[in-house]
Amino acid sequence: MNWVIVGQGALGSLLAVKLQQQQQTVAVLTRANAPAEPRWLDQQCYQFSAITPAELLCSQQPSTVVAAVKAYQLDALLKQLAELPTQHQLLLSYNGMLDNEAQRLPPNCLHWVTTHGAYRDAQQLVHAGAGESWLGWQQPQLKPVPAELITTLSAALPPCHWQPEIQRQRWQKLAINCLINPFTVIHNCLNGELLGLGLEAEMLQLAGEISALAGRLDGIDLLPEQLVTAAMDVATRTAANRSSMLSDVRAGRRTEIDFLNGFVARQSAQLGLTASANQLLWQQLS
Template sequence: MTDAPAAPWHILGAGAMGTLFAHRLEAAGVPVILVGREASSRRMHTLRAAAGDSERTFTAEGPASRGPVHRLLVTVKAPAVVSAVTALAHRLAPDAVVVLLANGRGYREALAPCLGARPLYRAVTSEGAYRESEAVTVHAGVGRTRIGNPDGEPAPPRWFAAGPGRLPRVAWDAAIEQALWEKLAVNCVINGITALHGCRNGALLTEPDARRDCDALCLETVAALRALGWPQLAAALPRTVADVLRATAGNRSSMLADRLAGRETEIDYINGFLVARCAAQGGRLPRHAALLERVRALQPPIAGRDADGSHSA
């Protein structure tokens, strides 16, 4: 596997989360190339945070650019993951590292044709960021990021120490599969309800209708986690959801942001994945299935999928 410190990280998706990690990696001395929808040799991006603005100019490529990709961080929204990675697959080196930072589950199977035997590493983050303009990203909330191999890899590989491992608040997680299920379950309870009610996260604690829907969906998610073999996550879920809602009370979920912007939401990769996984075992999730259809009905017809945009916990 490529270990040369000078090997750049290609970041697929020049949206909020992609820009945030591009700034952080470059500040740590890791070379970065942004891969967006359009080619541009150099592009200025400003990161606005509580500590002050940081301006950095990144090499920016379009998907048709040439040259091998040895390290790839995928930060596009869930509906665009498969098409975006597939478009870049011909450039992936045989030993390429691919890390996916996206909401939802079900990507391994969909990406198998273009990844081949390469492992698909996953990242889970509680960082919050949104695009204020085409050139300005706001770091709205400081969080922690965990990276690991869902197929199992106890110790961090060498590429991790030479790249993401240099960053504060980024850690290797040998139990990333559990972290992914926890993240999925929380998103299943929160995101769709906020999109449906058009409210910020905190309303699920204070608004009677939103809270009732949230509590009922949480109970069904607890039952689903138990049926799928995650009893400890199930037992902790109500408290976990309440903690997230309190910590992010003023935030708009990424699904609400997508709905308000007229973009395709990630509902099929979150609640839709859970409904399908339970159905495969003969189970039914009527509340999740109903929410899935209601959020789908709110989406306008989408001619093309937007690969950029905000991404938050």
């Protein structure tokens, strides 16, 4: 298979390296004809060819395009790829959710939800926590199961599961990010260091608000206690990981708080639900 990875963020770069280790053909979509930077993992250097958006749109070679990007980058990227030929397959991976997603996302894209932890230190990659991944269509009723895609992703970053109800998995991932990422910024700590801070009660309130919103918006039943347990499990398995939000704060970049706790607060307010805990974190970190 041919793969095009959008940009060279931590997760996208990790996938690019892992795919290359599986003898897959990998290119990096760069801006303004910039070359793709090398990436180091486990003391080995990996080089990638670059492809521009114009070259991708003109390519007749079928490729899987993976956009593991910040939520606030999606609109510009989707506009750029609006004319993506049908022989290419688009995978989206981003933290949080967008307002009015059904109108903003292409119906024939796939969501890639993963709990693998990674961060970047210059050109050095750190796979800070082994997790698992799920794949599903934005509109699941329209498409068959992409078996080859799942097999390849499972070999590169195992395990990868097909999830026909991917929205449920996305809500669970959103909850985990809402329960972990803001606290790593507030306490300036790695994921695993949250475990000893006695945050369970605060997390349970956040989870309760998220569960209520998921039920109202999408009819998805989530148990707050299970969301807290899942967040603690992820924090344990990614104990050495620096959350993406903490990395953004340290680098002086915009965070994704608007699409995590901010999303929960905004959507809850529109529906007349109370989300004071998520509102407080959103205000604190905005």
